[in-house]
Amino acid sequence: MKREFCGLFGIYNNPEAAHMTYLGLYAQQHRGQESAGIVTWDAGKQFIREQKGMGLVADVFNERHLQKELKGDIAVGHVRYSTTGASLIRNAQPFLVSFGDLQLAIAHNGNLSNSAVLRAELEHAGTIFQTTMDTEIIVHLIARHMSKDGMEIEDAVAAACRRVEGAFSLLILANDKLIALKDPNGFRPLAFGRMGESYVFASETCAFDLLEAEFLRPVEPGEMVIIDREGLRSKRYCEPNGRSHCIFELIYFARPDSDVFGQNVYQCRKAMGAALARECPVDADFVMPFPDSGNYASVGYAQESGLPLELCMIRNHYVGRTFIKPSQGERDFSTNMKLNPVRSMVEGKSILVVEDSIVRGTTIRTRIKKLRDLGAREIHMRVSCPPIKYGCYYGIDFPTRSQLIAAQHSVDEIAKMIGIDSLHYLSIEGLLSSVQNPGDFCLACFDGKYPVAPCLGVDKECLEQIKGMKP
Numbered sequence: 110m111k112r113e114f115c116g117l118f119g120i121y122n123n124p125e126a127a128h129m130t131y132l133g134l135y136a137q138q139h140r141g142q143e144s145a146g147i148v149t150w151d152a153g154k155q156f157i158r159e160q161k162g163m164g165l166v167a168d169v170f171n172e173r174h175l176q177k178e179l180k181g182d183i184a185v186g187h188v189r190y191s192t193t194g195a196s197l198i199r200n201a202q203p204f205l206v207s208f209g210d211l212q213l214a215i216a217h218n219g220n221l222s223n224s225a226v227l228r229a230e231l232e233h234a235g236t237i238f239q240t241t242m243d244t245e246i247i248v249h250l251i252a253r254h255m256s257k258d259g260m261e262i263e264d265a266v267a268a269a270c271r272r273v274e275g276a277f278s279l280l281i282l283a284n285d286k287l288i289a290l291k292d293p294n295g296f297r298p299l300a301f302g303r304m305g306e307s308y309v310f311a312s313e314t315c316a317f318d319l320l321e322a323e324f325l326r327p328v329e330p331g332e333m334v335i336i337d338r339e340g341l342r343s344k345r346y347c348e349p350n351g352r353s354h355c356i357f358e359l360i361y362f363a364r365p366d367s368d369v370f371g372q373n374v375y376q377c378r379k380a381m382g383a384a385l386a387r388e389c390p391v392d393a394d395f396v397m398p399f400p401d402s403g404n405y406a407s408v409g410y411a412q413e414s415g416l417p418l419e420l421c422m423i424r425n426h427y428v429g430r431t432f433i434k435p436s437q438g439e440r441d442f443s444t445n446m447k448l449n450p451v452r453s454m455v456e457g458k459s460i461l462v463v464e465d466s467i468v469r470g471t472t473i474r475t476r477i478k479k480l481r482d483l484g485a486r487e488i489h490m491r492v493s494c495p496p497i498k499y500g501c502y503y504g505i506d507f508p509t510r511s512q513l514i515a516a517q518h519s520v521d522e523i524a525k526m527i528g529i530d531s532l533h534y535l536s537i538e539g540l541l542s543s544v545q546n547p548g549d550f551c552l553a554c555f556d557g558k559y560p561v562a563p564c565l566g567v568d569k570e571c572l573e574q575i576k577g578m579k580p
Protein backbone atom coordinates (compact mmCIF):
# COMPACT_ATOMS: atom_id res chain seq x y z
CA MET A 110 0.00 0.00 0.00
CA LYS A 111 1.16 3.48 -0.69
CA ARG A 112 1.12 4.88 2.78
CA GLU A 113 1.61 8.54 2.10
CA PHE A 114 -0.96 11.22 1.61
CA CYS A 115 -0.64 14.67 3.23
CA GLY A 116 0.39 16.35 6.44
CA LEU A 117 -0.25 19.94 7.53
CA PHE A 118 1.36 22.27 10.00
CA GLY A 119 0.59 25.92 10.79
CA ILE A 120 1.77 28.41 13.38
CA TYR A 121 0.73 31.94 14.34
CA ASN A 122 2.81 34.46 16.26
CA ASN A 123 6.22 32.87 16.53
CA PRO A 124 9.51 34.62 15.70
CA GLU A 125 10.85 31.31 14.35
CA ALA A 126 7.68 30.34 12.51
CA ALA A 127 9.47 28.77 9.50
CA HIS A 128 11.78 26.73 11.71
CA MET A 129 8.92 25.47 13.89
CA THR A 130 6.98 24.53 10.74
CA TYR A 131 10.00 22.66 9.39
CA LEU A 132 10.11 20.62 12.61
CA GLY A 133 6.35 20.11 12.56
CA LEU A 134 6.61 18.73 9.02
CA TYR A 135 9.60 16.61 9.93
CA ALA A 136 7.50 14.89 12.62
CA GLN A 137 4.83 14.20 10.00
CA GLN A 138 7.07 13.02 7.18
CA HIS A 139 5.26 9.65 7.19
CA ARG A 140 2.18 11.47 5.80
CA GLY A 141 3.87 12.51 2.55
CA GLN A 142 7.29 12.00 1.03
CA GLU A 143 6.87 13.36 -2.46
CA SER A 144 7.14 17.09 -1.85
CA ALA A 145 7.31 19.60 0.97
CA GLY A 146 6.60 23.31 1.23
CA ILE A 147 6.53 26.20 3.71
CA VAL A 148 5.04 29.67 3.25
CA THR A 149 5.45 32.59 5.68
CA TRP A 150 3.91 36.03 5.94
CA ASP A 151 6.67 38.64 5.88
CA ALA A 152 5.01 41.53 7.71
CA GLY A 153 7.90 43.91 6.89
CA LYS A 154 7.67 43.46 3.12
CA GLN A 155 3.94 42.66 3.26
CA PHE A 156 4.14 39.54 1.16
CA ILE A 157 4.10 35.77 1.41
CA ARG A 158 7.45 34.05 1.04
CA GLU A 159 7.62 30.43 -0.11
CA GLN A 160 9.98 27.51 -0.45
CA LYS A 161 8.82 24.25 -2.00
CA GLY A 162 10.54 21.27 -3.53
CA MET A 163 10.29 17.62 -4.43
CA GLY A 164 11.52 15.11 -1.87
CA LEU A 165 11.79 14.85 1.88
CA VAL A 166 11.62 17.75 4.35
CA ALA A 167 15.34 17.38 5.10
CA ASP A 168 16.16 17.67 1.36
CA VAL A 169 13.89 20.61 0.54
CA PHE A 170 14.89 23.09 3.27
CA ASN A 171 18.31 24.29 4.39
CA GLU A 172 19.59 26.66 7.06
CA ARG A 173 19.46 29.66 4.70
CA HIS A 174 15.78 29.08 3.85
CA LEU A 175 14.81 28.83 7.50
CA GLN A 176 16.98 31.62 8.90
CA LYS A 177 17.05 34.20 6.14
CA GLU A 178 14.48 33.65 3.41
CA LEU A 179 11.32 32.41 5.11
CA LYS A 180 10.90 35.53 7.24
CA GLY A 181 7.80 36.13 9.29
CA ASP A 182 5.98 35.01 12.38
CA ILE A 183 3.10 33.18 10.67
CA ALA A 184 3.72 30.04 8.63
CA VAL A 185 1.95 27.14 6.97
CA GLY A 186 3.63 23.94 5.79
CA HIS A 187 2.67 20.84 3.87
CA VAL A 188 4.08 17.41 3.04
CA ARG A 189 2.46 15.69 0.14
CA TYR A 190 1.83 12.47 -1.61
CA SER A 191 -0.44 12.99 -4.60
CA THR A 192 -3.85 11.39 -4.36
CA THR A 193 -5.13 13.63 -7.14
CA GLY A 194 -2.83 15.50 -9.47
CA ALA A 195 0.43 14.32 -10.90
CA SER A 196 3.76 14.18 -9.08
CA LEU A 197 5.12 17.54 -10.25
CA ILE A 198 6.74 20.49 -8.52
CA ARG A 199 3.89 22.76 -9.61
CA ASN A 200 1.53 20.50 -7.66
CA ALA A 201 3.57 20.88 -4.47
CA GLN A 202 1.76 22.72 -1.68
CA PRO A 203 1.04 25.17 -0.06
CA PHE A 204 -0.53 26.48 -3.27
CA LEU A 205 0.09 30.23 -3.54
CA VAL A 206 -1.86 32.84 -5.52
CA SER A 207 -2.19 36.62 -5.58
CA PHE A 208 -5.52 38.31 -5.97
CA GLY A 209 -5.51 42.11 -5.83
CA ASP A 210 -3.91 43.06 -2.51
CA LEU A 211 -4.48 39.61 -1.16
CA GLN A 212 -1.93 36.84 -1.22
CA LEU A 213 -3.30 33.49 -0.35
CA ALA A 214 -1.58 30.18 0.34
CA ILE A 215 -3.54 27.00 0.92
CA ALA A 216 -2.49 23.59 2.25
CA HIS A 217 -4.95 20.71 1.88
CA ASN A 218 -5.20 17.21 3.31
CA GLY A 219 -7.96 15.13 1.75
CA ASN A 220 -9.69 14.73 -1.56
CA LEU A 221 -12.66 16.58 -3.02
CA SER A 222 -15.31 14.15 -4.20
CA ASN A 223 -17.09 16.61 -6.55
CA SER A 224 -13.95 18.06 -8.14
CA ALA A 225 -14.72 16.91 -11.70
CA VAL A 226 -18.00 18.84 -11.84
CA LEU A 227 -16.64 21.96 -10.15
CA ARG A 228 -13.60 22.01 -12.41
CA ALA A 229 -15.79 21.71 -15.52
CA GLU A 230 -18.00 24.53 -14.22
CA LEU A 231 -15.05 26.81 -13.50
CA GLU A 232 -13.41 26.09 -16.85
CA HIS A 233 -16.71 26.85 -18.57
CA ALA A 234 -16.65 30.21 -16.76
CA GLY A 235 -13.18 30.94 -18.15
CA THR A 236 -10.96 29.82 -15.28
CA ILE A 237 -7.51 28.66 -16.33
CA PHE A 238 -6.03 26.04 -14.01
CA GLN A 239 -2.30 26.02 -13.30
CA THR A 240 -2.25 22.58 -11.72
CA THR A 241 -4.08 19.27 -11.76
CA MET A 242 -4.77 19.47 -8.00
CA ASP A 243 -8.30 19.56 -6.68
CA THR A 244 -7.06 22.10 -4.09
CA GLU A 245 -6.87 24.74 -6.83
CA ILE A 246 -10.64 24.53 -7.23
CA ILE A 247 -11.06 25.91 -3.71
CA VAL A 248 -8.76 28.83 -4.53
CA HIS A 249 -10.74 29.76 -7.67
CA LEU A 250 -14.02 29.51 -5.80
CA ILE A 251 -12.66 31.84 -3.10
CA ALA A 252 -11.52 34.34 -5.76
CA ARG A 253 -14.90 34.26 -7.51
CA HIS A 254 -16.80 34.86 -4.28
CA MET A 255 -14.56 37.84 -3.57
CA SER A 256 -14.73 39.37 -7.02
CA LYS A 257 -18.30 38.59 -8.09
CA ASP A 258 -20.05 38.71 -4.72
CA GLY A 259 -17.80 41.29 -3.05
CA MET A 260 -17.17 39.04 -0.07
CA GLU A 261 -14.39 39.49 2.47
CA ILE A 262 -11.85 36.68 2.67
CA GLU A 263 -13.41 34.84 5.63
CA ASP A 264 -16.87 34.78 4.06
CA ALA A 265 -15.42 33.83 0.68
CA VAL A 266 -13.53 30.87 2.22
CA ALA A 267 -16.70 29.75 4.00
CA ALA A 268 -18.81 30.07 0.83
CA ALA A 269 -16.20 28.19 -1.26
CA CYS A 270 -16.04 25.40 1.31
CA ARG A 271 -19.81 25.03 1.31
CA ARG A 272 -19.60 24.25 -2.43
CA VAL A 273 -16.90 21.59 -2.30
CA GLU A 274 -17.65 18.06 -1.09
CA GLY A 275 -15.54 15.27 0.31
CA ALA A 276 -12.52 15.43 2.59
CA PHE A 277 -10.70 18.66 3.32
CA SER A 278 -8.70 19.71 6.31
CA LEU A 279 -7.27 23.08 5.27
CA LEU A 280 -4.77 25.62 6.51
CA ILE A 281 -5.00 28.95 4.71
CA LEU A 282 -2.64 31.89 5.03
CA ALA A 283 -4.37 35.01 3.72
CA ASN A 284 -1.91 37.89 4.17
CA ASP A 285 -1.56 38.09 7.96
CA LYS A 286 -4.56 35.90 8.73
CA LEU A 287 -4.36 32.17 9.48
CA ILE A 288 -7.49 30.09 8.87
CA ALA A 289 -7.90 26.42 9.82
CA LEU A 290 -10.93 24.56 8.60
CA LYS A 291 -12.38 21.07 8.41
CA ASP A 292 -15.03 19.53 6.13
CA PRO A 293 -18.49 18.85 7.61
CA ASN A 294 -17.77 15.10 7.95
CA GLY A 295 -14.36 15.50 9.59
CA PHE A 296 -12.69 12.85 7.42
CA ARG A 297 -9.09 13.89 8.16
CA PRO A 298 -7.60 14.92 11.50
CA LEU A 299 -6.56 18.48 12.32
CA ALA A 300 -5.36 19.30 15.82
CA PHE A 301 -5.23 22.73 17.44
CA GLY A 302 -2.68 23.62 20.11
CA ARG A 303 -0.74 26.27 21.90
CA MET A 304 2.97 26.83 22.33
CA GLY A 305 3.70 29.70 24.69
CA GLU A 306 2.29 32.79 22.96
CA SER A 307 1.87 30.97 19.64
CA TYR A 308 -1.06 28.98 18.25
CA VAL A 309 -0.31 25.81 16.30
CA PHE A 310 -2.21 23.42 14.01
CA ALA A 311 -1.11 20.00 12.81
CA SER A 312 -2.58 16.93 11.16
CA GLU A 313 -1.19 14.84 14.01
CA THR A 314 -0.33 15.58 17.62
CA CYS A 315 3.13 13.94 17.25
CA ALA A 316 4.16 17.31 15.74
CA PHE A 317 3.08 19.06 18.95
CA ASP A 318 5.04 16.57 21.06
CA LEU A 319 8.24 17.38 19.19
CA LEU A 320 7.73 21.12 19.76
CA GLU A 321 6.49 20.63 23.33
CA ALA A 322 3.29 22.39 22.33
CA GLU A 323 0.09 21.77 24.25
CA PHE A 324 -2.76 20.04 22.42
CA LEU A 325 -5.94 22.05 23.05
CA ARG A 326 -8.57 20.26 20.96
CA PRO A 327 -9.32 19.00 17.43
CA VAL A 328 -10.77 21.40 14.87
CA GLU A 329 -14.39 20.23 14.64
CA PRO A 330 -16.21 19.10 11.47
CA GLY A 331 -17.76 22.19 9.82
CA GLU A 332 -15.65 24.54 11.98
CA MET A 333 -13.43 27.39 10.86
CA VAL A 334 -10.82 28.81 13.27
CA ILE A 335 -9.49 32.26 12.37
CA ILE A 336 -6.48 33.93 13.98
CA ASP A 337 -5.45 37.48 13.11
CA ARG A 338 -4.54 40.73 14.81
CA GLU A 339 -8.01 40.91 16.33
CA GLY A 340 -7.42 37.60 18.10
CA LEU A 341 -8.77 34.10 17.78
CA ARG A 342 -12.34 33.19 16.87
CA SER A 343 -14.21 30.11 15.78
CA LYS A 344 -17.20 29.90 13.42
CA ARG A 345 -19.41 27.19 12.05
CA TYR A 346 -19.24 27.77 8.32
CA CYS A 347 -21.68 24.88 7.70
CA GLU A 348 -23.65 22.30 9.65
CA PRO A 349 -21.67 19.16 10.51
CA ASN A 350 -22.81 16.16 8.47
CA GLY A 351 -22.51 13.51 11.17
CA ARG A 352 -18.97 12.33 11.70
CA SER A 353 -17.08 10.19 9.22
CA HIS A 354 -13.53 10.08 10.55
CA CYS A 355 -11.26 7.91 8.41
CA ILE A 356 -10.75 4.74 10.44
CA PHE A 357 -7.63 4.02 8.37
CA GLU A 358 -5.86 6.79 10.25
CA LEU A 359 -6.13 4.53 13.31
CA ILE A 360 -5.44 1.25 11.49
CA TYR A 361 -2.47 2.30 9.43
CA PHE A 362 -1.65 5.90 8.57
CA ALA A 363 -1.20 8.00 11.66
CA ARG A 364 1.86 7.64 13.86
CA PRO A 365 1.25 5.43 16.91
CA ASP A 366 2.36 8.20 19.25
CA SER A 367 -0.31 10.56 17.88
CA ASP A 368 -3.78 11.10 19.24
CA VAL A 369 -6.25 11.46 16.40
CA PHE A 370 -10.04 11.77 16.62
CA GLY A 371 -9.74 11.94 20.40
CA GLN A 372 -7.85 8.64 20.85
CA ASN A 373 -4.36 7.30 20.92
CA VAL A 374 -3.33 5.39 17.79
CA TYR A 375 -1.00 2.93 19.56
CA GLN A 376 -3.70 1.84 21.97
CA CYS A 377 -6.29 1.44 19.21
CA ARG A 378 -3.94 -0.79 17.21
CA LYS A 379 -3.22 -2.92 20.26
CA ALA A 380 -6.96 -3.26 20.93
CA MET A 381 -7.46 -4.35 17.29
CA GLY A 382 -4.86 -7.10 17.78
CA ALA A 383 -6.52 -8.23 21.01
CA ALA A 384 -9.93 -8.32 19.28
CA LEU A 385 -8.38 -10.47 16.53
CA ALA A 386 -7.02 -12.92 19.12
CA ARG A 387 -10.50 -13.26 20.66
CA GLU A 388 -12.19 -13.66 17.27
CA CYS A 389 -9.82 -16.21 15.80
CA PRO A 390 -7.29 -17.88 18.08
CA VAL A 391 -4.71 -20.22 16.59
CA ASP A 392 -2.30 -22.69 18.12
CA ALA A 393 1.06 -21.39 16.90
CA ASP A 394 4.59 -21.32 18.32
CA PHE A 395 4.70 -17.53 18.32
CA VAL A 396 3.21 -14.29 16.99
CA MET A 397 5.22 -12.02 14.71
CA PRO A 398 4.52 -8.82 12.77
CA PHE A 399 5.69 -7.75 9.37
CA PRO A 400 7.34 -4.53 10.58
CA ASP A 401 6.40 -1.80 10.98
CA SER A 402 2.81 -2.07 9.86
CA GLY A 403 1.81 -5.06 12.01
CA ASN A 404 3.86 -4.17 15.11
CA TYR A 405 1.24 -2.75 17.44
CA ALA A 406 -1.61 -5.13 16.59
CA SER A 407 0.77 -8.07 17.08
CA VAL A 408 1.55 -6.84 20.63
CA GLY A 409 -2.19 -6.80 21.36
CA TYR A 410 -2.64 -10.26 19.81
CA ALA A 411 0.24 -11.75 21.82
CA GLN A 412 -0.92 -10.24 25.13
CA GLU A 413 -4.51 -11.40 24.63
CA SER A 414 -3.63 -14.91 23.41
CA GLY A 415 -0.70 -15.58 25.75
CA LEU A 416 1.49 -16.60 22.78
CA PRO A 417 5.06 -15.30 22.77
CA LEU A 418 5.82 -12.32 20.54
CA GLU A 419 8.94 -12.62 18.37
CA LEU A 420 10.40 -9.86 16.20
CA CYS A 421 12.13 -12.15 13.76
CA MET A 422 11.45 -10.27 10.55
CA ILE A 423 14.34 -7.80 10.47
CA ARG A 424 13.94 -4.46 8.80
CA ASN A 425 16.77 -2.64 7.04
CA HIS A 426 16.35 0.95 8.24
CA TYR A 427 18.65 2.37 5.61
CA VAL A 428 16.71 1.46 2.49
CA GLY A 429 15.69 4.55 0.53
CA ARG A 430 12.76 4.68 -1.80
CA THR A 431 14.83 3.25 -4.65
CA PHE A 432 18.17 1.56 -5.09
CA ILE A 433 20.24 0.67 -8.12
CA LYS A 434 19.31 -2.78 -9.38
CA PRO A 435 21.61 -5.10 -11.31
CA SER A 436 20.97 -4.87 -15.03
CA GLN A 437 21.11 -8.63 -15.57
CA GLY A 438 18.49 -11.14 -14.45
CA GLU A 439 14.86 -11.13 -13.46
CA ARG A 440 15.20 -11.19 -9.69
CA ASP A 441 13.45 -8.51 -7.71
CA PHE A 442 15.60 -7.61 -4.73
CA SER A 443 13.31 -4.94 -3.31
CA THR A 444 11.35 -7.10 -0.83
CA ASN A 445 14.48 -8.86 0.47
CA MET A 446 16.26 -5.55 0.74
CA LYS A 447 13.64 -4.16 3.12
CA LEU A 448 12.85 -7.20 5.30
CA ASN A 449 14.67 -10.43 6.03
CA PRO A 450 13.51 -13.20 8.41
CA VAL A 451 15.80 -14.86 10.99
CA ARG A 452 16.24 -18.37 9.57
CA SER A 453 16.92 -20.17 12.85
CA MET A 454 13.74 -18.69 14.38
CA VAL A 455 11.34 -19.69 11.60
CA GLU A 456 12.70 -23.10 10.60
CA GLY A 457 10.23 -25.87 11.54
CA LYS A 458 7.91 -23.43 13.39
CA SER A 459 4.21 -22.71 13.26
CA ILE A 460 4.03 -18.95 12.90
CA LEU A 461 1.17 -16.52 13.34
CA VAL A 462 1.79 -13.36 11.30
CA VAL A 463 -0.19 -10.23 12.18
CA GLU A 464 -0.64 -7.61 9.45
CA ASP A 465 -2.66 -4.42 9.54
CA SER A 466 -4.17 -4.72 6.05
CA ILE A 467 -3.98 -6.48 2.71
CA VAL A 468 -4.50 -4.34 -0.40
CA ARG A 469 -3.21 -6.08 -3.53
CA GLY A 470 -1.54 -8.97 -1.72
CA THR A 471 1.58 -8.92 -3.91
CA THR A 472 4.14 -7.86 -1.28
CA ILE A 473 2.70 -10.20 1.34
CA ARG A 474 2.92 -13.14 -1.08
CA THR A 475 6.65 -12.53 -1.54
CA ARG A 476 7.24 -12.26 2.21
CA ILE A 477 5.31 -15.48 2.91
CA LYS A 478 7.30 -17.30 0.24
CA LYS A 479 10.48 -16.20 1.98
CA LEU A 480 9.25 -17.69 5.29
CA ARG A 481 8.37 -20.94 3.48
CA ASP A 482 11.75 -21.04 1.78
CA LEU A 483 13.39 -20.79 5.21
CA GLY A 484 11.45 -23.81 6.43
CA ALA A 485 8.41 -22.46 8.32
CA ARG A 486 6.12 -25.43 9.04
CA GLU A 487 2.81 -23.56 9.21
CA ILE A 488 1.99 -19.93 8.50
CA HIS A 489 -1.27 -18.38 9.72
CA MET A 490 -2.19 -14.78 9.11
CA ARG A 491 -4.48 -12.47 11.08
CA VAL A 492 -5.29 -9.05 9.64
CA SER A 493 -6.28 -6.22 11.97
CA CYS A 494 -8.88 -4.70 9.64
CA PRO A 495 -11.76 -6.09 7.56
CA PRO A 496 -11.25 -6.94 3.86
CA ILE A 497 -10.79 -3.78 1.75
CA LYS A 498 -13.34 -4.17 -1.03
CA TYR A 499 -14.04 -0.61 -2.19
CA GLY A 500 -11.97 2.39 -3.28
CA CYS A 501 -11.56 5.57 -1.25
CA TYR A 502 -12.71 8.96 -2.56
CA TYR A 503 -11.53 10.89 0.48
CA GLY A 504 -7.77 10.98 0.16
CA ILE A 505 -6.38 7.46 0.58
CA ASP A 506 -4.59 6.08 -2.41
CA PHE A 507 -6.12 2.62 -2.76
CA PRO A 508 -5.97 1.06 -6.23
CA THR A 509 -9.11 0.42 -8.30
CA ARG A 510 -11.49 -2.38 -7.26
CA SER A 511 -10.09 -4.65 -9.94
CA GLN A 512 -6.73 -4.53 -8.11
CA LEU A 513 -8.09 -4.92 -4.57
CA ILE A 514 -7.56 -8.59 -3.79
CA ALA A 515 -10.51 -8.78 -1.35
CA ALA A 516 -12.88 -7.25 -3.93
CA GLN A 517 -12.05 -10.03 -6.36
CA HIS A 518 -11.54 -13.13 -4.18
CA SER A 519 -12.95 -14.94 -1.14
CA VAL A 520 -10.92 -15.20 2.09
CA ASP A 521 -10.10 -18.87 1.32
CA GLU A 522 -8.96 -17.98 -2.20
CA ILE A 523 -6.74 -15.21 -0.83
CA ALA A 524 -5.18 -17.61 1.69
CA LYS A 525 -4.32 -19.98 -1.18
CA MET A 526 -3.03 -17.18 -3.38
CA ILE A 527 -0.64 -15.84 -0.77
CA GLY A 528 0.37 -19.33 0.35
CA ILE A 529 -0.77 -19.48 3.99
CA ASP A 530 -2.48 -22.19 6.06
CA SER A 531 -5.22 -19.97 7.48
CA LEU A 532 -6.38 -16.37 7.16
CA HIS A 533 -8.75 -14.28 9.23
CA TYR A 534 -9.65 -10.62 8.92
CA LEU A 535 -10.91 -8.61 11.88
CA SER A 536 -14.69 -8.18 11.61
CA ILE A 537 -16.24 -4.71 11.35
CA GLU A 538 -17.72 -5.29 14.84
CA GLY A 539 -14.29 -6.26 16.19
CA LEU A 540 -12.76 -3.16 14.61
CA LEU A 541 -15.41 -0.88 16.08
CA SER A 542 -15.01 -2.49 19.51
CA SER A 543 -11.36 -1.33 19.42
CA VAL A 544 -12.04 2.41 19.04
CA GLN A 545 -13.84 5.05 21.07
CA ASN A 546 -17.01 6.61 19.65
CA PRO A 547 -17.46 3.82 17.07
CA GLY A 548 -20.40 5.59 15.40
CA ASP A 549 -18.13 8.44 14.27
CA PHE A 550 -16.16 6.59 11.59
CA CYS A 551 -16.18 6.14 7.83
CA LEU A 552 -16.05 2.44 6.89
CA ALA A 553 -16.72 2.84 3.17
CA CYS A 554 -13.68 0.90 1.95
CA PHE A 555 -15.06 -2.13 3.85
CA ASP A 556 -18.81 -1.82 3.34
CA GLY A 557 -19.19 0.48 0.31
CA LYS A 558 -21.46 2.88 2.24
CA TYR A 559 -19.98 6.23 1.22
CA PRO A 560 -20.88 9.05 3.63
CA VAL A 561 -20.57 11.59 0.79
CA ALA A 562 -21.64 10.32 -2.62
CA PRO A 563 -18.63 10.32 -4.94
CA CYS A 564 -18.96 12.01 -8.31
CA LEU A 565 -16.92 9.85 -10.62
CA GLY A 566 -16.77 12.24 -13.55
CA VAL A 567 -18.78 14.57 -15.69
CA ASP A 568 -21.33 12.69 -17.76
CA LYS A 569 -22.97 14.05 -20.93
CA GLU A 570 -26.09 15.27 -19.16
CA CYS A 571 -24.05 17.09 -16.53
CA LEU A 572 -21.86 18.65 -19.21
CA GLU A 573 -24.95 19.95 -21.04
CA GLN A 574 -26.16 21.52 -17.79
CA ILE A 575 -22.79 23.18 -17.23
CA LYS A 576 -22.76 24.52 -20.78
CA GLY A 577 -26.19 26.03 -20.14
CA MET A 578 -24.92 27.88 -17.04
CA LYS A 579 -24.18 31.59 -17.08
CA PRO A 580 -20.40 32.00 -16.62
Ligand code: SF4
Pocket residue numbers: 296354355356357358500501502503504505551552553554555
Ligand atom coordinates in the same frame (compact mmCIF):
# COMPACT_ATOMS: atom_id res chain seq x y z
S1 SF4 B 1 -13.13 4.96 2.50
FE1 SF4 B 1 -11.71 3.94 3.98
S2 SF4 B 1 -9.74 4.94 3.63
FE2 SF4 B 1 -11.29 6.27 2.71
S3 SF4 B 1 -11.89 7.75 4.29
FE3 SF4 B 1 -13.30 6.03 4.47
S4 SF4 B 1 -12.32 4.67 6.00
FE4 SF4 B 1 -10.74 6.08 5.27
